[in-house]
Amino acid sequence: MGFLRWMFKRRRPEWKLKLPKPEAVLGELAKTPIPPVLTAAVKLVKETFGNCPDVISREVKLDGSPLVAIYVDGLADKSQVEKVLDSLLLKRPLVERAGIELGASLKRWEESGLPMGEIKTARTVGAVVTALLNGETCLFGEEWGQALLIDTKGWEKRAISEPDTETVIRGPREGYVENLRTNTSLIRRRLRHPNLRIEHLVLGDITNTQVAIVYIKGLANDKLVEEVRRRLMRIKIDGVLESNYLEELIEDAPFSPFPQVGHTERPDRSVANLLEGKVTILTDGTPFALSVPVTLSCFMQSPEDYYERWPVALGIRIFRYLSLFISLFLPSLYVAITTFHQEMLPTALTVSLAMQRERVPYPAVVEALLMQITFEILIEAGVRLPRPLGQAIGIVGALVIGEAAVRAGLISAAMVIVIAATAISSFAVPAFDLAIAVRMLRLPMIFFGAVLGLFGIFAGLLLILIHLASLRSFGVPYLAGWAPFIPRDQKDIVVRASWWAMYTRPELMGFADLKREAGDLKPHAPGDRRAIAEEAEAEAKGGTGTEEKALEDREEEKEKAPEYRAGMRRNVRRLRRKGR
Amino acid sequence: MREEGRISTWQLATLLGSFLIGSSTILFPTAKARQDSWLAVLVALVAGVGASWLWLTLTRIQEAPAVSGILLTLGPYLGIPLAILYLWYYLHLGALVVRNISEIYVTAVMPETPIVVFTGILVFLAALAVRGGVEVLGRLAELLFPLLVLAILTGHILIVSTPRLVRWEYLLPVLENGFAPVLQAALSMFAFPFGETVLFVNLVPFTLNKACAGRPVIISTIGVGLLLTVVAALHTATLGADVPRVNFPGLALLHEVNVGDFVTRMEVLGIFVWTFGTFLKIGVCYWALALGLAELLGLEDYRVLVLPLGVIMASLSILVYDTFAAMTTVATSLYPFYAFPFQVLFPLLLLLVAFLRRQKKKAVRPDPKMARKEQ
Numbered sequence: 001m002g003f004l005r006w007m008f009k010r011r012r013p014e015w016k017l018k019l020p021k022p023e024a025v026l027g028e029l030a031k032t033p034i035p036p037v038l039t040a041a042v043k044l045v046k047e048t049f050g051n052c053p054d055v056i057s058r059e060v061k062l063d064g065s066p067l068v069a070i071y072v073d074g075l076a077d078k079s080q081v082e083k084v085l086d087s088l089l090l091k092r093p094l095v096e097r098a099g100i101e102l103g104a105s106l107k108r109w110e111e112s113g114l115p116m117g118e119i120k121t122a123r124t125v126g127a128v129v130t131a132l133l134n135g136e137t138c139l140f141g142e143e144w145g146q147a148l149l150i151d152t153k154g155w156e157k158r159a160i161s162e163p164d165t166e167t168v169i170r171g172p173r174e175g176y177v178e179n180l181r182t183n184t185s186l187i188r189r190r191l192r193h194p195n196l197r198i199e200h201l202v203l204g205d206i207t208n209t210q211v212a213i214v215y216i217k218g219l220a221n222d223k224l225v226e227e228v229r230r231r232l233m234r235i236k237i238d239g240v241l242e243s244n245y246l247e248e249l250i251e252d253a254p255f256s257p258f259p260q261v262g263h264t265e266r267p268d269r270s271v272a273n274l275l276e277g278k279v280t281i282l283t284d285g286t287p288f289a290l291s292v293p294v295t296l297s298c299f300m301q302s303p304e305d306y307y308e309r310w311p312v313a314l315g316i317r318i319f320r321y322l323s324l325f326i327s328l329f330l331p332s333l334y335v336a337i338t339t340f341h342q343e344m345l346p347t348a349l350t351v352s353l354a355m356q357r358e359r360v361p362y363p364a365v366v367e368a369l370l371m372q373i374t375f376e377i378l379i380e381a382g383v384r385l386p387r388p389l390g391q392a393i394g395i396v397g398a399l400v401i402g403e404a405a406v407r408a409g410l411i412s413a414a415m416v417i418v419i420a421a422t423a424i425s426s427f428a429v430p431a432f433d434l435a436i437a438v439r440m441l442r443l444p445m446i447f448f449g450a451v452l453g454l455f456g457i458f459a460g461l462l463l464i465l466i467h468l469a470s471l472r473s474f475g476v477p478y479l480a481g482w483a484p485f486i487p488r489d490q491k492d493i494v495v496r497a498s499w500w501a502m503y504t505r506p507e508l509m510g511f512a513d514l515k516r517e518a519g520d521l522k523p524h525a526p527g528d529r530r531a532i533a534e535e536a537e538a539e540a541k542g543g544t545g546t547e548e549k550a551l552e553d554r555e556e557e558k559e560k561a562p563e564y565r566a567g568m569r570r571n572v573r574r575l576r577r578k579g580r
Numbered sequence: 581m582r583e584e585g586r587i588s589t590w591q592l593a594t595l596l597g598s599f600l601i602g603s604s605t606i607l608f609p610t611a612k613a614r615q616d617s618w619l620a621v622l623v624a625l626v627a628g629v630g631a632s633w634l635w636l637t638l639t640r641i642q643e644a645p646a647v648s649g650i651l652l653t654l655g656p657y658l659g660i661p662l663a664i665l666y667l668w669y670y671l672h673l674g675a676l677v678v679r680n681i682s683e684i685y686v687t688a689v690m691p692e693t694p695i696v697v698f699t700g701i702l703v704f705l706a707a708l709a710v711r712g713g714v715e716v717l718g719r720l721a722e723l724l725f726p727l728l729v730l731a732i733l734t735g736h737i738l739i740v741s742t743p744r745l746v747r748w749e750y751l752l753p754v755l756e757n758g759f760a761p762v763l764q765a766a767l768s769m770f771a772f773p774f775g776e777t778v779l780f781v782n783l784v785p786f787t788l789n790k791a792c793a794g795r796p797v798i799i800s801t802i803g804v805g806l807l808l809t810v811v812a813a814l815h816t817a818t819l820g821a822d823v824p825r826v827n828f829p830g831l832a833l834l835h836e837v838n839v840g841d842f843v844t845r846m847e848v849l850g851i852f853v854w855t856f857g858t859f860l861k862i863g864v865c866y867w868a869l870a871l872g873l874a875e876l877l878g879l880e881d882y883r884v885l886v887l888p889l890g891v892i893m894a895s896l897s898i899l900v901y902d903t904f905a906a907m908t909t910v911a912t913s914l915y916p917f918y919a920f921p922f923q924v925l926f927p928l929l930l931l932l933v934a935f936l937r938r939q940k941k942k943a944v945r946p947d948p949k950m951a952r953k954e955q
Contacts, residue, residue, distance in 0.1 A: 340690065346844050454848065455685055455698060458855045462705050469719040470712040483719030485590055 030126030036145040042068050045138070048129055055132070060088045068140045070128075075135035077154025084137055084150055118151035133208075157182065163265035163287070165432065171307040175265045180210050180284035186267035187214060187282075191274060195219070201232055203246070207239035210284040211246065214270070219277045219505075219513055227474060228279050228292060243283040243290050250292075252472050257440055259433035260473040262294040269303045277510035293474035293509065297481050297493045299431035300324065310498040317496055323425035328438050330425070331368050332449035332457050334418045338364045340453030359409040365450035367411055371419040372443060374401060379423075476508045498522075582874050582882050583645075583714055586788045591718030593796035594725035595864060596780060600804040601728050602861035603680040604773035605811055605830050606854055609912040613765035614821040615751055618813035620765035625805030627766065628774025632801050634927050635777070636794045639784040641934045646781045647872040653934045660876070662926065667872050669922045671893060673776060674865030678702055678897035681858040683904055688831055689851065696898060703894040706862045707886050710870060714786050717863050724856045732807065735849040736814055738837045745836055746817050771916035773808070775923030777801065782868040827904065830854075866893065 034041050042057055049055045054073045059066055067088060071081050122128050128138050128147050135153035160182070163175030176183045184198050199213040211232065215225050231250040240246060243263060251260040264270055265287050270280045273291040281290040300320055305313040338357065342350050360367060378397040382390045401419075405411040422442070429435040441464065448456035471478035480486065481493040486507050491497035500521035504514045524531035587595070610617035642649035646666060651659040682698035709716050740746055755762070780797065787793045815829045818836065826832040830850045837846045870889055874882035901907045 341848075344845060344848055346842055452693070452697070452701075453690060454851060455690065455701075455855070458852070459701050459705060462856070462859060463708070465720060465723060466705065466709045466712060466716060469709075469716045469723070477719065479719060479723065483591075483722040484588060485722045 030124065032125045033123055034125060034128065034140070034145055034147055036143050038066060038068060038140055038142045038144075041140050041147070042070065044125055045070055045128055045132075048125065049132075058085060060085065065142050069137055070132065070140070071137040071152065072132050072135065075133065075155055076137055076152040077135070080152035080154055081137055084139070084152065120149040122147045122149055153181075160186070166264065166266050166269070166303065166430075168302070168304040168307065171304055172266070172268045174267060176267060176282075176287035176289060178285050178287060180212060180282055183267070183282050183287075183289065184212055184214070187270055187274070187280070190267060190271045191216070196274070199229070201229075203232065203235050203237070204240040205236070205238055207241065209240040211240065212282040214274065214280040214282060216274050216277075219275070219510060220279050221277065221509070221512055224277075224293070224474060224509075225279055228281065232281070240283060240285075242286045243281065243288045246281060246283060247290055252474070256467065256471060257437040258296070258468065258471065258478070259299065259431070259437065260294065260471065260478070262291040262298055262431075263288045263433070264291065264303075265289070266303055272303065272306065275516070276505050277512060293472075293476040294478075295473065295476060295480045295506075295508075296434075296468065296478055299434040300429070301492070301496075302430040305496045306499075310496055313496040318494060320428055320430065321494055323428035324434075324438065327422050327426035327429065327435070328442060328445065329457065329461075330422045331372060331418055331442060332445040332460070334415070335364045335368050335446055336449035336453045336457055339450060353412075353414055356412040356414050360412050361409070363450075364415070365446065367415050368419070368446050368450075369443070371401065371411060371415055372446065375419055375423055376439070480506070480508050582880070583786055583871060585713040585715035585718075586786055587714055587718035587783070588788050589792055589796045591722050592780070592783060592787050592793060593800040595718060595721040595783065595860065596777060596797055597800045597804045598721050598725045598728060598857050598860040599777065599779075599864055600773045600801065600808070601732070601853065602773070602857040603677050603854065604808060605732075605850075606680050606684060606828060606858075607772075607908055607911050608812060608815060608829060609768035609772050609915075610765040610812060611912055612761045612768075614756070614761065615753075615816050616755060616762050617765060617816055618751070618809050619754070620762050620769050621805065621809045621812045623762060623766035624769035624774055625802065625809070627770045628777070628805060629798060629801055631770070631775050631923060631927075632777055632797055633794075634924070634931065635781050636784070636797060638927055638931050638934065639781055639790075639793070641931065641938060642781075645785050645871060645875065646868070647875040649781070650930065651876075653930055653937065663872065663876050666922065666926070667869055667876065669919075670779065670865050670869040670872065671889070671896065672900070673779070674862050674869065674893050675896035675900050677858050677861050677865065678893065679900055679907065681854055682897065683907060684828060684831070684851070684854060687904060688828055688847075696894075699894045699897045702859065702862060703866075703890045703897075706859060706866050707890040709859075709863045710867045710886050711883050714783065714867060717860070717867060720863070721860050724860060728853050728857055729807070731849045731853050732811070735834055735837075735846055735853075736811065738839055738843060738846055738849075739814060739818060739833060742836065742838050745838075746814065748817050750817050750820050751813060767916045768912050771919045771923065772911060774801070774805070775919060778923050778927060779864055779868050781927075782871060783864070862893075866890070869893075 032044075035044065046055060046057065055070065056073050057068055057070045059068050061067075069081070069084060069088075120131075122131060122138070123146050128149070131138060131149040135155060137150045137152045139148040139150060141148075157179045158177045160174050160177055162173040166175075174186060176186065188196060188198075193216070195217040197213075197215055197217050201211045201213065202208050203211050213225070213228055213232065228250070232246065235246065235249050237245065237249070247261045247263070248254065253260060262273070264273075267289075270289050270291065274280055278291045278293065281292070283290075300317065302320075305317060308316075337344055338353060342354075345353070357364070374397075378393065378401075382393050382397075385393055401411075402416055406413045406416060426435050426439055429438065445457065445460045448460040450456075452459065468479050469477075469483055477484060481489045488504055489506050491502050492506070496502075500517075500523070503517045503519055503521075504510075505516050507514065510516070524534065608617060610620045613620040638649075642653065644652055647663045650663045650666065653659070654662060678699050681702065682695050685698045686693065686695045709720060777797075784790065784793045784797075811830075815833060818833055819826060819829055828850075831847050834846045834850045838844045866886075866889065870882040870885045873879075873885055873889070879885070901910065
């Protein structure tokens with residue numbers, strides 16, 4: 001082993017970026033103070049950008065002394081910039097009347113000169129360049145030796161829409177967009193608590209992508225947050241275009257087929273994760289947020305599970321697990337049984353299968369592999385094609401694979417059914433990356449089943465289980481819940497208990513504050529023994545009984561009902577008259 | 581510590597349960613008791629609980645895994661030979677179990693495949709698990725044990741629900757030839773699954789809550805023992821008193837399942853239980869062997885030993901018997917006497933010495949807390 005490792009060890013050169021970092025491009029400029037002479041300062045800044053046409057400067061004369069505003073067209077919001085210029089021009093008469101030398105006094109401008117949200121000052125050219133690239137407007141004045149950075153960020157962005165990858169029947173329809181600030185606001189709007197922490201990092205030496213670590217202080221384990229920070233900080237890469245760049249650089253077992261970082265496009269799901277004590281990582285430029293740590297069971301949960309009533313969610317989730325097993329084992333089991341263990345099936349079924357297989361010219365493995373590969377290609381083609389063509393592919397696939405192949409005697413009908421059932425089952429797995437992992441494992445499983453029959457499948461299953469049992473995601477065992485077995489967490493793994501029963505967070509993630517709700521939330525019908533007891537308790541405390549109050553309310557409503565209806569009728573009549 | 585991982589008491593209990601289920605249902609070594617085999621299992625269970633209590637006490641006194649414990653208690657001159665003996669026992673036991681399960685596959689499932697394929701793959705998988713450490717073993721046990729129990733229960737419910745299969749009168753007459761054959765059979769049964777739990781001396785020190793390790797061990801032993809009793813009774817009740825004439829009674833039994841002409845031939849359930857049960861048993865033996873050898877040799881990490889030991893174990897499993905008949909004969913009549921010292925004598929000896937040493941230590945250097953109390 002040691003020898004092999006030595007043989008194949010890559011001697012990596014020390015990491016070096018070919019393109020110099022922005023600071024290096026600026027070179028000396030980065031630390032150069034802004035020259036006090038206005039024209040020199042403006043010239044310097046514009047030359048740094050190579051006199052690009054989208055770097056725009058506008059000069060305003062104010063009280064005799066000139067002011068220059070520079071901004072990058074497209075990064076700064078036009079209307080905001082106009083507001084800045086507007087206020088500069090409007091100030092002129094004011095300044096002249098008051099006789100204050102606003103034009104010369106930077107301090108005054110900073111304090112009261114501009115009606116903008118965020119104003120900073122910069123002393124170096126480097127800071128000015130960074131600010132310009134962030135969409136800020138820089139204001140230069142004669143003899144200032146500094147620049148005023150005015151927050152005018154605003155660029156083209158997609159509107160918030162429903163995510164395509166995680167659609168739900170019931171539940172919020174908002175999805176993340178490519179803008180980091182919008183995404184953090186989507187989280188904060190759902191989670192109004194000061195303990196929500198958003199930490200910013202800049203990753204990618206050329207792209208300078210903003211990355212946010214989001215967590216709830218006091219709920220997320222401090223060590224976990226520290227670990228996330230550490231793993232993100234060690235990333236040195238030229239660019240981060242999508243959160244997967246980060247995912248692959250921070251996961252625990254880089255060679256595992258199983259996803260070890262969860263991702264979602266839904267802010268409600270992120271918030272649910274945060275409430276469980278997880279950490280979410282947002283990346284600018286992509287609507288996919290990462291969440292760590294995850295367990296295998298997290299990938300089998302759909303946000304919808306929590307928005308439907310629990311008996312529905314419970315049943316659906318059990319079927320989901322069933323479909324996971326089907327999609328992993330059905331083809332290999334079929335191959336193993338038809339090849340080696342015909343005696344395991346009832347006689348009638350064996351005969352029927354044998355009759356179907358009679359016309360097929362090759363062994364079941366070849367059949368299965370052919371079908372499986374065709375199916376994978378079809379899926380891939382369907383994903384890439386434009387939507388109208390995708391349907392055509394579907395028809396071709398169904399006809400070719402389904403009817404024609406069986407008629408031609410190339411494939412047995414039973415195999416078509418097996419592959420179809422497998423395909424459908426694999427789409428029932430809510431997390432796409434887990435479904436893909438399972439799809440990739442299916443081919444070796446078919447191979448195992450074909451070579452060693454049932455023993456091969458058991459061996460394959462053991463291999464997968466051993467791998468899963470040794471996997472961890474940010475310190476949390478991947479199979480947490482089952483192994484290590486946590487009785488308290490069973491309410492949200494294979495089954496989804498009712499909301500009044502899920503009174504603790506997952507133990508290995510939310511242990512900082514385990515309790516999530518009051519223990520006695522189960523509702524009772526009025527007249528129920530428990531309800532009466534509760535009422536008595538409430539009365540003893542001095543309040544009126546809830547049931548009585550409800551009854552009173554209902555009576556009142558009944559009394560008001562005719563009045564209400566009459567009112568409505570009146571309104572409708574009035575509206576009609578207006579319409580005419 | 582050479583092993584960083586820790587297991588929970590639940591993991592310990594499930595490991596023990598899977599260990600007991602493991603290969604014991606493949607060959608029920610209770611032939612001598614004929615229709616009273618279930619009684620033999622019960623007697624063996626009582627003895628087994630006693631043996632468990634014995635090694636549990638040992639772990640409480642030693643507080644170190646087996647090999648270092650032995651060395652600490654007996655010193656190098658007696659300790660090293662005994663440790664080597666024990667390591668040999670682990671290796672041999674592992675090899676026997678590998679052979680058991682491979683033999684099933686070769687005899688009953690895939691007769692044309694050479695046995696080395698099964699032994700090789702099983703040992704390789706066990707090696708992967710052992711490299712993952714005791715945590716991985718514990719987690720696998722936790723995952724698989726409920727499935728094993730479920731499969732056993734399902735199998736037996738199906739057997740009972742098959743019409744005209746179970747004849748309870750086969751269990752009569754009870755104690756036809758007196759108690760002697762039952763005791764003889766119980767001795768084999770004690771040696772085969774129950775006494776072998778002495779291996780868990782290695783695992784208890786790695787349990788998170790060492791003080792509470794005793795109860796789950798005993799409960800798990802009793803639970804699985806009762807399950808085995810039911811299994812033994814059902815074997816007799818379906819196949820008659822001549823169970824041992826059938827190669828694999830469990831398989832023969834499941835073969836007869838027929839519920840509504842559709843649920844038929846549930847051998848797969850048996851194969852499932854045996855494959856995964858023995859896998860865990862092999863894993864425990866293998867891990868104990870690797871860890872013990874690393875302790876004996878003073879190695880920093882036992883993982884370097886895993887693959888070489890696996891090769892030895894796989895080869896030994898092929899060499900250890902010539903035929904299937906030899907396997908059954910050895911398991912029933914020879915093995916109890918071979919294993920008795922490892923399962924009872926040596927632990928007793930160790931316990932005695934450890935106890936005496938502790939007494940001596942106490943006498944020489946009284947505990948300061950105790951001294952204060954006395955004042």
